[in-house]
Amino acid sequence: MTADKADEVMAEYLLKGGKMLAKSCKVCGYPLFEYKGETQCVICPLEASEESFPKPEAPEPVQTPQLPPEPATAQSPAPVITAAVPGPQGRVAAELERTILHLCERIRSEPRADECLTLMMAVEKGAEALVRLGQR
Structure with a gap:
């Protein structure tokens, strides 16, 4: 389960009148809730239900023709073609x-x-990592 989804679920319980406790679940680490007189984890049941559904398999990567490498400049970063990279490196990319x-x-x-700026810096770092992976 993604953190965004977990946040949504916890927010729903708060809106329903649940009380977030200072204790956390020993299984998933998210805060426990007091809801309708019971102390419970609101995340673990959802994670269990997600596991019961088969996860869709990732589609096979499409082989794209490799272009001859162009010199990287500030205006045009080197293209990264991850579908053609085999093995773990391709999966990471x-x-x-x-x-x-x-x-x-x-x-x-x-x-x-401020959050946009943080996210944009993360995108920049990810793009730099992709370029480095493509150069190996």
């Missing part, structure tokens, strides 16, 4: 790309300027 896209989506909806 693909995960970095997914993470960068997720961060960009969060930036679009983030109202706080």
